Structures are given as structure tokens and as C-alpha cells.
Amino acid sequence: MSTRYFGVAVPRLEDPRLLTGGGNYVDDIALPGMLHAAFLRSPVAHGLIRRVDPSEARAMPGVRAIYTMSDFAKIASGPMPPMAPHPLLKTPITCAPLTSDEVCYVGEPIAMVLADSRAEAEDALAAIELDIEHLPAAADARDAADAGAARAHLNRESNVIATLRGAHGNVDQVFARAAHRFTETFETHRGGCHSMECRGVVAAMAARSAELSVWTSSQSPYMVRRHLAAYLGRDESDLRVIAPDVGGGFGPKANVYPEEFAVALAAITCGWPVKWIEDRQEHFLATTQQRDQIWTLEVACDAQGRMLGVRGRCVHDHGAYAPYGLILPATALASFPGPYALDAFDIAVDVVLTNLVPTSPVRGAGRPNTAFVLERLADCVARHLGLSRDEVRRRSFVTADQMPYATGGRMRDGSAVAYDSGDYTRALDVVLEKIDAAGFERRRNEAAARGRLLGLGLASCVEDTGLGPFEGASVRVTPAGQVVVSTGAASQGQGHATTLAQIAADALGVDLSQVSVKSADTGAFPLGISTIASRIAVTAGSSVAIAARKVRDKAIMVAAHMLEVGEHDLEIENGMVGVVGVPGLTVSLAAIARTLSGAAGVRLPPGVDPDLAATGYFEASQLAFAYGSHACEVEIDPETGDAKVTRYVVAHDCGKLINPLIVDGQIRGGIVHGIGNALYERMKHDEAGQPLTTTYGDYLLPAASEMPDIEIHHIETPSPRNPIGVKGAGEGGTIPAAACVISAIENALGPAGPFLRAHPVSPEQIAEWVNATRQ
Structure with missing residues (x-):
């Protein structure tokens, strides 16, 4: 061959x-007699629905039907089935296609209007009378985890729905013998995916058969079929689900959503094809998000700076429901110990409900959170012991001769985590050589002569792929x-x-x-x-x-x-x-x-x-583990606090490359995601759970003008765990990127600057830190 x-x-x-x-996207689909849907969504984060009166709206031009959940009672009722059941969740925590009693986040769908056009459907929404009794909202996961906090759901005794734990080795003994121990608290902030194409669904019943066809902008058409068939009590052979061209997914489109079920129910009920296309404000309100986590961790190391163990706790904001089970926090937990050969670790994750939009994986699925805290801990050790950041990593890495390496961790199905192949030190060596770390001080001095601060950032990661x-x-x-x-x-x-x-x-x-x-x-x-x-x-x-x-x-x-x-x-x-x-x-x-x-x-x-x-x-009975190291340079304007990534270099190993051009595109796209996480994206809510950033005037995304040229160097270590020797590459660009950028900003601020514990960081924060170092 x-x-x-x-x-x-x-x-x-x-x-x-x-x-x-x-291209043929969901919004390009036009079927004879198709009606257009718009959803009446909750304007409050938590409340009880007292009345929904659509009588005036029904009389408006173009309106063909208005549905609440009770209108579907003959064909379906109750909450949607969980997409990923977990033994710790004794009862599913999922919403109904249209909620009829308690609303638990701003944007939760309550009713839907079908009209001849989307504009007419939206006009009718404003005429529906909605009476909601406001309830106290749980808007901050830290507060919501307390025993006396406002409950995100009235029928739950606690907002903490599960505590996940990952442990390996005797962590107490490791910390007892360690020469040094350092404790830090880290925060990674909530954001969305913001695909070019928002979500969309079209559903239609066949005229001469019982087949229901659903076109959806989804990463998981087979999961949509499975769960929708179960909800309707139909055989899967009676449903056809198609994902046509999809303009970006990044994780949230892997979910099965209320709108997919509601549009299907409406098409069955009215007998006409129904289309719903999410607008950008709905995307801010109703598409799942990620990343609100607070970690309190302690790291132990020996006198030479080798990291020996990590222990601590994470509070994970799961939002109002658990449509994706516990996959997101479980993946963050399974990502320990990253590229490091820790003798022991003991991590607990409290999964907390809040009255915010549910969280689910966004590119990286919890791995960027874990990479951020591990890489920050490595820099913490270097800072306290006066060592170079790369030396702490070299002394702590899993080495090539340890492969295959059993980490002591467990995947979501309980199977042991064992890295298959690779040389983590080589990746770090390559990236430092290619960014010319040896010449960095000269470039820093040149920047200083221009009135700018220049910093060099490092970060490494491991990515489990081939699930x-x-x-x-x-x-x-x-x-x-x-x-x-x-x-x-x-x-x-x-x-x-x-x-x-x-x-x-x-x-x-x-x-x-x-x-x-x-x-x-x-x-x-x-x-x-x-x-x-x-x-x-x-x-x-x-x-x-x-x-x-x-x-x-x-x-x-x-x-x-x-x-x-x-x-x-x-x-x-x-x-x-x-x-x-x-x-x-x-x-x-x-x-x-x-x-x-x-x-x-x-x-x-x-x-x-x-x-x-x-x-x-x-x-795939065993995972294939990609890995890599990133280095970047960030230039700061000390007067405004503006931080710009000026260089970005990657050394990455995803096994045998099927197509280097496509792999490079995946890595570059992932890095852009990570830079956005580090510097721009912040999904703000007030104390009542109201979202404050619902347009791109408030919620910032990186544009081409903010992006550096990204230089990628490949290492090819075939995986022995599949017949073509490949490892995945879709998320490796994102996983260490925020940690790398934050490391560079900290380095630019110098030893008198603060140790950075959170992202994203704003120009205002950076300017304050610069001013503090000048005093």
C-alpha cells in the first residue's frame, strides 16, 4: 500500500x-409551509411562574400558535432525560423543554410562538402577559455552597449536588517530608463559546409516514436522536437527525437543548415544519457556558524545587441544571496531575448549582482550568525558591523513560489514567529554543527603551484524546x-x-x-x-x-x-x-x-x-495523550495597562499527523480561544443573577488585530493505542494558553509585581499593578 x-x-x-x-446550514433550510419559532424566556434568575396569558398575542398578525408545556401533554411531559447520567446524581437535574413552574436562570424558555416569520413571532412575545414571583437567587458559587445560602431550586436541600474526589498516593506523608509547602487560591472566570453560527433547529413530520426529521446545528446528532426518541416514547428508527454544515461548535453544541425538544414537539403538534434560529442575545442567555471555578490548593516540593504533591479543593459553578451530568468537573479532576510526576495528590471538587445558565464543556472541557492551576503552582514554586520556571518543570515532569506512565488518576468511567508516549522535556526544550529564550533579556531591554514592559510566559500541558x-x-x-x-x-x-x-x-x-x-x-x-x-x-x-x-x-x-x-x-x-x-x-x-x-x-x-x-x-479502550509546551511574549503599555501578545510559539505532539495544515489550524484556533480567556472574555452577572454582558459591546472577543503570528513545531510520537498512531489535536492549543499568557504578564511586571491568581485580567488591573510596583 x-x-x-x-x-x-x-x-x-x-x-x-x-x-x-x-454551505448548507440550518438557517438555509426552507420547507413548504414552514413556521418560525421564537421563545418567551425568563427575565429573572429565580422565580415561580404565576400566570402566562397569551390571549392578546394569539390575535397578532402572522401568529399561528402559542405553546406552553401543557399544550404538549398528549405526546410528552416532564424534564428532559440526562445526556450523561452519573451515579452521584440520584435524580436527574434537567429542565423541561418549556418550564411551567419554577424558573432557575435568566433565559430559561417558558413559551414559544409560531408565526409566518421570525419578526412576527418576536413581536408576539412582547404581548404575552407573564407574571413571575421573584425568589432569592444563588448567583455566586462560593456563596451558594454555604449551608444557609439561597437555594437554586426550591425542591433541593443543598446547592452542592456532588463532591468528586481524585486521590493518589499518601498525600499526608508527601507533605510531611516536603522541604517546602505553598498555598494559593485561583479563579477562572465564566465565558461562552461564541461560534460564528448560533444554534438552530428545524423539525418536520413526514406527510405520509410517522418519521420525524430534525436538522440541528449540533456536535451530537446521534445523542439528539437517542434522547428525543426516549422522551417521545418512539423507536429511534422513526427519527432522523441531521447536522448539516455547522459553523463552529466548541463544546456547547454537544449538549441536547430544550429548544431542540420544543421545536420537535411543536412540529408534531401543529403538523407544519418549524424553524428556530438562535439570535446572538439568546446565545449569551441560553447557550451553556464554562469556567467559573475557585481552587484553593497547596503544593509540596523538595529543596530542589521538584513538585511532589498537590492537595486542595475546588468550587465548581454548574449553573442551574446538569444536562451534561458531571462531565465538566469530572474532566477537570481527571486532568491531574498534568505533565507532572507527582508522588501524591488529593483533590476534591464541590459541584454547586447556581441560578445562572448551565455550564458544560467549552473547548478544553475543564482541562484549561486544571492546566492553569498546575502551571501557576509551578511558577509559584519557582518564584518562592528563586529558580527558573523551566527548571521547576524539568525537575517535575514525567520523563520519556517512564512511559507508559500511570498517573494514579481515573477517567470518568473509573478506568486508570496512563499516558501512552511522549517526551515532555523535549517539547519544553523546543519551544524555548524557538522563541529564543536566551535572547529574551535583550528584547526586554529594547522594549523598556520604548517605554514598554515585556514578559515571557511558559506553560505545558497533557491532553487526553480519543475518548x-x-x-x-x-x-x-x-x-x-x-x-x-x-x-x-x-x-x-x-x-x-x-x-x-x-x-x-x-x-x-x-x-x-x-x-x-x-x-x-x-x-x-x-x-x-x-x-x-x-x-x-x-x-x-x-x-x-x-x-x-x-x-x-x-x-x-x-x-x-x-x-x-x-x-x-x-x-x-x-x-x-x-x-x-x-x-x-x-x-x-x-x-x-x-x-x-x-x-x-x-x-x-x-x-x-x-x-x-x-x-x-x-x-477506543485506552486514551491517546497529546502534549505540548507553549511560550509567548506579552508587551504591556504601563500607562494604559493594555497587554498585547506579540509572539507565540508552540511545540506540540499529537502523534502521527494526518494533515499538518489542518492540525496547525486547530492549534491556532485553540490558542486564540485561550488568549480570549486570558485577556478579554468575562461573563458578568449582578447579585440577582442578571447577566450584564449580553452584547459584544460588553463582552469582548479577540479579533485578528489582537492576534500574533503563531509559530508551531511538531513532534511526532505515534500512539501505540490505535492502528494509525494518532492523537487528537482539537483542544491542545487552548489548554495551556491562558496560563502561558498570564505567566508572561506576571513576568513583565517583574519580581516586585504580584503573583497572578486569576483570569481574565483587564487593562485596569494591569495598570494598578504597574502603579503599585512604581511606589
Whole structure:
């Protein structure tokens, strides 16, 4: 088998269509008679609904129906099923598609209007009379964790719904023998995902059957099908869920949302197709967010600065519900001990309900939080002991000769965490060399001569990728010689159509132009999990390799029969199966596919099933661990506190690269996310739980003008845990980025400046710190 595409920076096959306006997003779907939905949402963070009166709104122009949850009583009722049940959650903490009694966050849907246009539906919302009795709100997770705090739900005795714990080794003994111990409190602040495309749903009942079709901007079309079918009491075969082109997902679109259920219920009830497209303010109010955590941690180290152990506690803001179970806090916990060979750790995470929008994974899914606190602890040790930051890391890293390395941690399913391969010290060496750390003091002095402060930041991380249990793929050669790859793995811009085609093209010896990829349609492929956790390259990529290998073997078997030669004498190249060393003695894959398509009265070759096709499922029983080190330089204007990232260098190992161009894009996008977390994004609420940042005039995102050139250097250590040796790359750019930027700001402020314990940081804060160092 020749390798012509795997590892090559092939331009993305999707791009010509998408860049020329040929994309097909949820809002592009137009069905005959389609009605448009708008949701009446709670204006308060906590309250009891006393009355909803839509009578005046029903008479408004264009309005076709107004629904509350009681209007769906004949087909469904009650809260939605949990997407990820957890044994610590004895009863599900999920909302109904439309709430009818207690509202628990601003933006919770109460009623929906169907009208001929979205504008008419929105006009009608303002005419619905809504009476809500205000209740005390739990708006801060720290306060909400107290026994006497206002309850986020009236029927719950405590806002603390679970305490997760991860422990390894004898932490008391480790701290007792340690030469030094330091305690710090860290905060990472809440923010959103802000995809270019907001959420959207279209639902329609088939005119002549009972099939319900749902188009949704989702990372998890198969999960939407599964949970919606369970809620409706239908067989999954009666539902078809399609994720068309999706303009970014980043985690929140992996959830199953109330609006997806409500739109489906409305379509069933009224008999007409229904469309809802989230506007940007709704995105601020109702799409899940991430990151409000408060950590109090103690680190122990020896006299040389090697970190020995970490212990402490985290308060995690889970928002008003737990639609995603405990996956977000559990992933943060499972990310210990990061790249460090700790002798022991003992971490508890209190999961706390508040009257804010629920939290769920946003790019990194708790891993950036853990990376932030671990990297800050490493810098804390260096600061107190007068050591260089890189030296503390070198002395504390898991070493290459320790691989595979059992961390002592546990994944969400209870399985042991063991890193598979890599050299963390090498990644740090590469990134320091490439950013020219040796010449940094000269650049700092040059900046000072211009009246600027310059800082160098460092951060490292480990990323678990390839989360199980499986993804699957079918590979089929058509009688025309085209190769069609079908998979349940949804794409939100990652380039799956290109990378999966590269794998199939190499296996079958065909040109890349002959391969097409179809995905994220439950009517086209039977099973799928979700595009989350940097898992698709490992799971779906391996499945395509398995299926394509089966097709290859089948083609050779049939060609041997057709050419009357031994299978060992054959090779596949350029879409032809031929005899090695005998030019012209060939048969095309297209001809083999036509033979296996069958003809009346003509027997197939013996021992061969019809169709030149096969399906493969790669079951990921062990994780593949990517890792890397980041370094950046941040320049500060001391008069205004403005901080600008001027250089950013990455050394990253995600195993064998399927397509370096796509991997680089994923890493760059992740870094932009992390810089936004560090410097810009802050989702503010007042004491009553009212969101204060609901437009981009208030909530800042990094733009191209704020971004440096990002220099990426790859290390390729194949993972032994999948057949193609890959590791995921979707979140590795984000995980250490905020820690790296904050480290650089602290370094720019100098030894007289404060130790930084939180992000994001604002220009006002930085200016205050600069002024304090001048006094």
C-alpha cells in the first residue's frame, strides 16, 4: 500500500464549497409551509411562574400558535432525560423543554410562538402577559455552597449536588517530608463559546409516514436522536437527525437543548415544519457556558524545587441544571496531575448549582482550568525558591523513560489514567529554543527603551484524546469507481471530509478527488457518539482505516479470481488492482464494484458477499495523550495597562499527523480561544443573577488585530493505542494558553509585581499593578 496522502498538508476539500457560499446550514433550510419559532424566556434568575396569558398575542398578525408545556401533554411531559447520567446524581437535574413552574436562570424558555416569520413571532412575545414571583437567587458559587445560602431550586436541600474526589498516593506523608509547602487560591472566570453560527433547529413530520426529521446545528446528532426518541416514547428508527454544515461548535453544541425538544414537539403538534434560529442575545442567555471555578490548593516540593504533591479543593459553578451530568468537573479532576510526576495528590471538587445558565464543556472541557492551576503552582514554586520556571518543570515532569506512565488518576468511567508516549522535556526544550529564550533579556531591554514592559510566559500541558467507546465508518466503492466514506462523526469545521478522505485514499490507492465523505446523518449511518474531546481523528480515523483495509482485502480477493492469479501477487495503485511486475494485467476497482453489484442469473465469486463495501468500528479502550509546551511574549503599555501578545510559539505532539495544515489550524484556533480567556472574555452577572454582558459591546472577543503570528513545531510520537498512531489535536492549543499568557504578564511586571491568581485580567488591573510596583 502506497502512502500518498497521510501526513501531507492537503488543502481542505470542504473549503471551495464553503468559501464560495455553497454551505448548507440550518438557517438555509426552507420547507413548504414552514413556521418560525421564537421563545418567551425568563427575565429573572429565580422565580415561580404565576400566570402566562397569551390571549392578546394569539390575535397578532402572522401568529399561528402559542405553546406552553401543557399544550404538549398528549405526546410528552416532564424534564428532559440526562445526556450523561452519573451515579452521584440520584435524580436527574434537567429542565423541561418549556418550564411551567419554577424558573432557575435568566433565559430559561417558558413559551414559544409560531408565526409566518421570525419578526412576527418576536413581536408576539412582547404581548404575552407573564407574571413571575421573584425568589432569592444563588448567583455566586462560593456563596451558594454555604449551608444557609439561597437555594437554586426550591425542591433541593443543598446547592452542592456532588463532591468528586481524585486521590493518589499518601498525600499526608508527601507533605510531611516536603522541604517546602505553598498555598494559593485561583479563579477562572465564566465565558461562552461564541461560534460564528448560533444554534438552530428545524423539525418536520413526514406527510405520509410517522418519521420525524430534525436538522440541528449540533456536535451530537446521534445523542439528539437517542434522547428525543426516549422522551417521545418512539423507536429511534422513526427519527432522523441531521447536522448539516455547522459553523463552529466548541463544546456547547454537544449538549441536547430544550429548544431542540420544543421545536420537535411543536412540529408534531401543529403538523407544519418549524424553524428556530438562535439570535446572538439568546446565545449569551441560553447557550451553556464554562469556567467559573475557585481552587484553593497547596503544593509540596523538595529543596530542589521538584513538585511532589498537590492537595486542595475546588468550587465548581454548574449553573442551574446538569444536562451534561458531571462531565465538566469530572474532566477537570481527571486532568491531574498534568505533565507532572507527582508522588501524591488529593483533590476534591464541590459541584454547586447556581441560578445562572448551565455550564458544560467549552473547548478544553475543564482541562484549561486544571492546566492553569498546575502551571501557576509551578511558577509559584519557582518564584518562592528563586529558580527558573523551566527548571521547576524539568525537575517535575514525567520523563520519556517512564512511559507508559500511570498517573494514579481515573477517567470518568473509573478506568486508570496512563499516558501512552511522549517526551515532555523535549517539547519544553523546543519551544524555548524557538522563541529564543536566551535572547529574551535583550528584547526586554529594547522594549523598556520604548517605554514598554515585556514578559515571557511558559506553560505545558497533557491532553487526553480519543475518548471511547467508539465511532464507526463505512467505506464503499461505487460501480463508477468513486469511494464513499460514511460516518456518524459530525464536523463543525475540523476538516473531517479531508482527513478521512486521505486515510481512505491511501488504503485503496485512489486519487483524493475520487473520495467523498458523508457524515452526521442518522439516516445514512446507524451509530455515532459525538464530536467532542478531541476524539474523532483517533476513533473515526481508525474506523475508516479498518473499513478501507477490509475493502482493499476484498478487492484483492475478487481481482485474484477475475485475473486467475494468487492474492499475494496483486497490488492496488491508481484505482487499479494489478499483478506486480506485469503491466497491463489489471482490473479496476470500478469493475470489481460492478461485479459485486450483481446481475440477474450471474453468480458472484465464491466466498464473497455482495457490494465492494465494509464497515469498521474502532473501540477506543485506552486514551491517546497529546502534549505540548507553549511560550509567548506579552508587551504591556504601563500607562494604559493594555497587554498585547506579540509572539507565540508552540511545540506540540499529537502523534502521527494526518494533515499538518489542518492540525496547525486547530492549534491556532485553540490558542486564540485561550488568549480570549486570558485577556478579554468575562461573563458578568449582578447579585440577582442578571447577566450584564449580553452584547459584544460588553463582552469582548479577540479579533485578528489582537492576534500574533503563531509559530508551531511538531513532534511526532505515534500512539501505540490505535492502528494509525494518532492523537487528537482539537483542544491542545487552548489548554495551556491562558496560563502561558498570564505567566508572561506576571513576568513583565517583574519580581516586585504580584503573583497572578486569576483570569481574565483587564487593562485596569494591569495598570494598578504597574502603579503599585512604581511606589
